[in-house]
Amino acid sequence: MKKxxxxxxxxxxxxxxWMLIFSALMQAVFLIIGKWDYTVLLGNxxxxxxxxxxxxxxxxxxxxxxxxxxxEAKNALKLSQTYRLLLLLVTAILGAVLPCFHLxxxxxxxxxxxxxxxxxxxxxxx
Numbered sequence: 096m097k098k099x100x101x102x103x104x105x106x107x108x109x110x111x112x113w114m115l116i117f118s119a120l121m122q123a124v125f126l127i128i129g130k131w132d133y134t135v136l137l138g139n140x141x142x143x144x145x146x147x148x149x150x151x152x153x154x155x156x157x158x159x160x161x162x163x164x165x166x167e168a169k170n171a172l173k174l175s176q177t178y179r180l181l182l183l184l185v186t187a188i189l190g191a192v193l194p195c196f197h198l199x200x201x202x203x204x205x206x207x208x209x210x211x212x213x214x215x216x217x218x219x220x221x
Contacts, residue, residue, distance in 0.1 A: 141189070
């Protein structure tokens, strides 16, 4: 296995920190509205871990694609996107089917990386 680029680790860490912040906020909201139970925590943990893994795998794919020819890189990115989307879909299905997970606590954290990416310009170097 090739060495993971430090940028991939750095950006994945950034996403993981925001995932923790947003997850804590989501847990607090569930607690405030009186809907919190262990299924909310388990759903959040499942989805949070999968979302961070998804972002890390995206970073690895991009890192590896930079070493390839354009057509080969394009195909690798498409294949990666398909598998990562399938991973998110399976996670959502597990959240819907298994009673140990709260469905909304599984689905909502899947949006957290997008929000973190949108906030990135505010915290990046200018």
